Amino acid sequence: EPEVTQTPSHQVTQMGQEVILRCVPISNHLYFYWYRQILGQKVEFLVSFYNNEISEKSEIFDDQFSVERPDGSNFTLKIRSTKLEDSAMYFCASSGQGTRDTQYFGPGTRLTVL
Amino acid sequence: AQTVTQSQPEMSVQEAETVTLSCTYDTSENNYYLFWYKQPPSRQMILVIRQEAYKQQNATENRFSVNFQKAAKSFSLKISDSQLGDTAMYFCAFMARYGGATNKLIFGTGTLLAVQP
Numbered sequence: 576e577p578e579v580t581q582t583p584s585h586q587v588t589q590m591g592q593e594v595i596l597r598c599v600p601i602s603n604h605l606y607f608y609w610y611r612q613i614l615g616q617k618v619e620f621l622v623s624f625y626n627n628e629i630s631e632k633s634e635i636f637d638d639q640f641s642v643e644r645p646d647g648s649n650f651t652l653k654i655r656s657t658k659l660e661d662s663a664m665y666f667c668a669s670s671g672q673g674t675r676d677t678q679y680f681g682p683g684t685r686l687t688v689l
Numbered sequence: 690a691q692t693v694t695q696s697q698p699e700m701s702v703q704e705a706e707t708v709t710l711s712c713t714y715d716t717s718e719n720n721y722y723l724f725w726y727k728q729p730p731s732r733q734m735i736l737v738i739r740q741e742a743y744k745q746q747n748a749t750e751n752r753f754s755v756n757f758q759k760a761a762k763s764f765s766l767k768i769s770d771s772q773l774g775d776t777a778m779y780f781c782a783f784m785a786r787y788g789g790a791t792n793k794l795i796f797g798t799g800t801l802l803a804v805q806p
Contacts, residue, residue, distance in 0.1 A: 606790065606791050608791070608793070608794075610794070616798075617780070617796045617797065617798045617799060618734070618780060618782075618794075618796040619796070620793040620794060620795070623790075623791035623792075623793060624791070625790040626790065630789060630790045630791040631789065631791055631793060633793075664732060666734055668734075670791075675791075675792075676722050676739075676784060676786065676792060677724075677736065678736075679736065680733065680734035680735070681733075682731070682732070682733045683733065683734070685732075
């Protein structure tokens with residue numbers, strides 16, 4: 576069964592460093608999302624992406640964040656200058672043309688900012 | 690703005706028994722979806738079940754079923770014949786269907802379910 580994959584599973588970085596989180600959505604999906612979950616809290620929407628542009632973003636998704644689909648398979652989230660409060664689990668999700676409203680999640684990347 | 694409320698932070702059930710997790714939501718939209726996602730200790734988010742608001746019939750997936758009360762804005766999850774592998778955090782989520790390309794999920798705070806042997 577096709578699934579969303581994410582790399583790395585765990586990333587540790589120093590405050591102020593740039594990180595890139597990678598996702599490979601399900602192959603025929605067209606709609607892509609990033610969510611984050613700070614430890615012990617609920618899952619929060621960051622950004623959605625369709626047709627090579629941002630479709631919607633939350634107030635969390637400020638200028639420090641960017642997303643890109645550099646090729647036909649990867650979808651990346653970049654944080655330019657990480658802060659301590661960026662420590663969280665980051666989930667990628669995707670949905671397909673026929674099932675646009677059902678999002679399938681990857682296993683997440685745990686980001687720890689020291 | 691839409692909100693999702695899960696009023697039970699933790700629940701416990703004996704193996705093979707039935708448990709119901711509660712969820713209420715607030716919205717002025719008429720066209721929306723509701724979901725239950727499961728997050729086991731591995732922290733992967735797994736879709737359990739979904740319900741379209743325009744459908745009156747409650748969704749079922751094997752041992753999982755929902756009780757969708759649109760007027761009351763209530764969406765509870767019933768797990769029958771609970772298994773040890775059902776131990777997880779369960780999140781209720783809402784999605785309003787707008788005309789745009791993508792629609793975000795709004796999650797509740799979750800209910801931690803422990804299935805006891």
